[in-house]
Amino acid sequence: MKPLTALKVLVVEDEALVSMLVEDMLSDLGCVVVGPAAELEEALRLAGSADIDAALLDVNLGGRPIFPVADALKERGVPFAFASGYGEAGLSEGHKGATVLQKPFREADLRRVLEGLAAQVV
């Protein structure tokens, strides 16, 4: 398991205020923020090639589902969690059962989710 400090986390979030909060929380936890990406194309690019350990994905990116990004991460073996106001109900069939961080969330919730993701990092 990788410690949270220095964990490189890709953040995909299209709303400025929300991504700023997540950035702050991740920084407080000692993580390195990659992104945040607000657009699907940018998110796909980073998910495919950036140096990352884990990812936190907003399910709805300006009306477009995030799932192609999740698929790309799965392919690379990068653990990720969804952040969503819908909870698990907002997930597509292929991603049911994935880790979901229900919005709004506390820093402690984010820490727990990240620890879960970090445990999967080899």
Add this chain to the structure above:
Amino acid sequence: MGLVAEDGIDDLTARLAMAQVALADEIRRSRALNRIAEALGAGGDAETLVQIVVDGGVELTGAQFGAFFYNVVDATGESFMLYSLAGAPRAAFENFPMPRKTEVFAPTFDGLGVVRSEDITQDPRYGHNTPRRGMPEGHLPVRSYLAVPVITREGSVLGGLFFGHPEVARFDARAESVMVGLAAQAAVAIESVRSREAAQVELDQRRDTEERLKFALDSGRLGSWELDVETRDYLASDICKANYGRRPDEDFGFADLVASVHPGDRERMSAAIEDAIRHGAEYDIEYRVRIPGGETRWVHARGRAAQTADHGGARRMAGVSLDVTDRKRAEERQKLLVNELNHRVKNTLVSVQSIASQTLRTTDSPEAFREAFEGRLMALSHTHNLLTEQNWEGASLREIFDFELEAFAARERIDFDYIRDLQLSPKSTVALGMAVHELATNALKYGALSTPQGRVQVVWALEPASEPPVLRLTWTESGGPPVVPPTRHGFGARLLEKGLARELSAQVNLAYDSLGLVCTMRLPIRALEP
């Protein structure tokens, strides 16, 4: 011997003559009877039949008057309607009230039997009808009287045949027996006409009912259908066919029906039909159908299997179908809206959380926190008001400025310069609303709007020759105190330069020009527009 013989011959001759008269009479009667029977057998309406019987009766009995009274029971008691008559003008009967069941008529209308009288005026039952005594005024001058009830085989009295003659003893036993036979034939004929008429009435009523049903179905855009359970013959109305995208003249059988149902719903539909047939369950189902041309529509079908005792199971199933595509789409839209609302509420809560958290990081006192936090919360709230007014379809750039600056006393010191206003998506409306609030708050606290002379100029225009198109927006402050770059990177600057830039794929630059702050935004149109 000769005398005897002569006497005998005379007697024989007389008897022969009598026999010949009787025979001729018999032949005449029997021919008349045949003719009447034939006429009755030929059918026609009830009135014609009764007229044949009355005329025939007059002919056969040698009566002067003949009439048929129909047995009608009305609400006030018994009344008898004149049906047909012979030998007297109708006016002769119109002068006196409907015959009532007096003692004379009672045996006939009650179907008790024939009344034959040599002289009805001598009959003890005659004239007992109070207040009249004897022959009513204007009454036909009847002495010989023959009345035969007309009774069906089931025993109900249809009416009575009445014959009269002004002279006494005109009707003999033969006349009586002939009339009894005729009455029986008349009963059969009238009954068959009645049942035919009743059948016609029922048919007309059923046709009316079907017309009304069809009208109701058509008005409600309801299709109707029938399915033969064994042969799977399927009969669909025009509207029913239309529900599956078929024209009225197109064939649409059970196999076509099943094939039109969306593969994902087909099994459920078949199971529901089987359940209705086997267990008499209510068939009530909504399924998707694919109409020719590829469009998917929704159909709501309801029906029931009709049970027949002789078969021991359902033979046919019938029901209605309704195109519910519009309702289904409305439901889907509503579901989407509820999900969207939930998404927005949750995101708004996170936005508030974010504002609180960042305001806390950049203020020094609870008072400062409160002032800044409340201002930002109000800005967010203003933007939501604006969006709600516009049915969450977005707002124009100018509207965003007007709304966010509404609470600012210095709003008349902000000048606008643009050629064309721009319609923005809800998401960019929220983002820019927050940005405008931060710029205005900063100007009011530290910038041009903190002094009475300061002004702000807002200019926007499409950048020339940029492809894809980019909107350049500048917020230029002047006339304020000398500007110094902030020592601490505040929430506003971060939101503009980082958050807004990222969210709208924009470039945002804050220049702390000595004359005043200049904020320049390069906003790609595709990220702004709905």
